[in-house]
Amino acid sequence: MNSEEKYALIEKYLSKELEGDALESFEAQLQTDPELKEELVLHRQLSETLKGEKVHELRNVLKEVNENWEAPATTPDATKVVHFNFRRILSMAAAVALLLIAYHWFFNNNLSSQEIYASNFEPYVMVFDQRSGQASEVPTLDQAIDLYHNQDFGTSADAFEKILAEDPENMIYIFYTANARLANQEADKAIASFKKIIKANDVSFVEQSRWYLALAYLQKEDKESAKSWLEKIQNGQFKYKEAQDILSNL
């Protein structure tokens, strides 16, 4: 069998056009000829990788952008988004916390864990805004979200827990429950939930949970545990710089 015949056979097999005796004979040959089998796999992979205009178009665009791209002067912070009013309130709270800390530094120069917590904690900015779609299937979700945005964190956490009862492994709900508990000064409950997310190694919230878990320990004045969690935050991950700043103060 020459190459051209072999290719024709492979292509017919891949497009399921081979039938009857021809199919049986080809399959028998595949069992005994590892090189043929390998070549069949290569033909299939080439076809899957290279088919379609779009992927080639995308590669050209990526190539062009990559050649002209230079890092922007400042890297945008991943959390700087959404909800102007909510953020303004948070900024004011942060400003007050900073003033308190400055005052304390002036007279005492020794920050408590609670103060470090207060100057660093911001409830995670909620990103699921699309309530009218799948979210509305859960009756109290809108309510839980509104309460969170209105900073009624205790009630929001209760509402999220009701939703969780129906969907106990939903990491999004666990994460926002934990955040609301932390904001409501219920560190122990928050810690249990953040640890659950970290244990599950959930792709969406594991980095954020490490940061908030450390803050929860600061809220409890447990500096050692806070420190060990802050040390786990690696460069490039969520709040790395802030974690380093806190570590240098602990």
Added chain:
Amino acid sequence: MIQAQTPRDQKILEGILHADNQVIKQIYDDVLPSVIRWVSENNGTESDARDVFQEAIIALFRKVETGNFTLTCKLKSYIRIVCRNLWLTRIRNNKKFTGTPLEEIEEVKLENDMIERIEQSEKEQVFFKHFDALGENCRNILKWFFEKIPLKKIAEKLDTSESYIKKRKFLCKEKLVKAVQADLKFNELKNH
């Protein structure tokens, strides 16, 4: 159905699907700096980071292209995690690597099909490299053939005969297959 958590992410996913230049630039600005930092901290260079970043966008494109993709976290986080996994896979596949032991680098869970894509991505790079080296005529014929466009239609597009296209398709494919089979990197990856 393509679903993201925010309208912005939704728009970016659609932009990737349509190879939108402005959207791609935006993702570079938003995500690449942190990928460069992380790869540089983990025995890589800026050029390595740019490579895995491009692969991550292509892997993401493949997912979006299926028309069935729900993003359960922020898009930026997802791309970063795909990049990290790509870099870890690349380190693992490199026998000469003698840097940080892998257990010191955290791995985060991804969906099974994305893990498969990541494992295939270096091989795909080899395929693209040799495909790009073919002439334009060969590239077009193979692209259409892989897309399952009948040879008769390809012949019409190129204003030639079906028998010529059949022969040409074989020759182009043979050239590509032989180039890939002779590639050292491909042979190294085959054994993983």
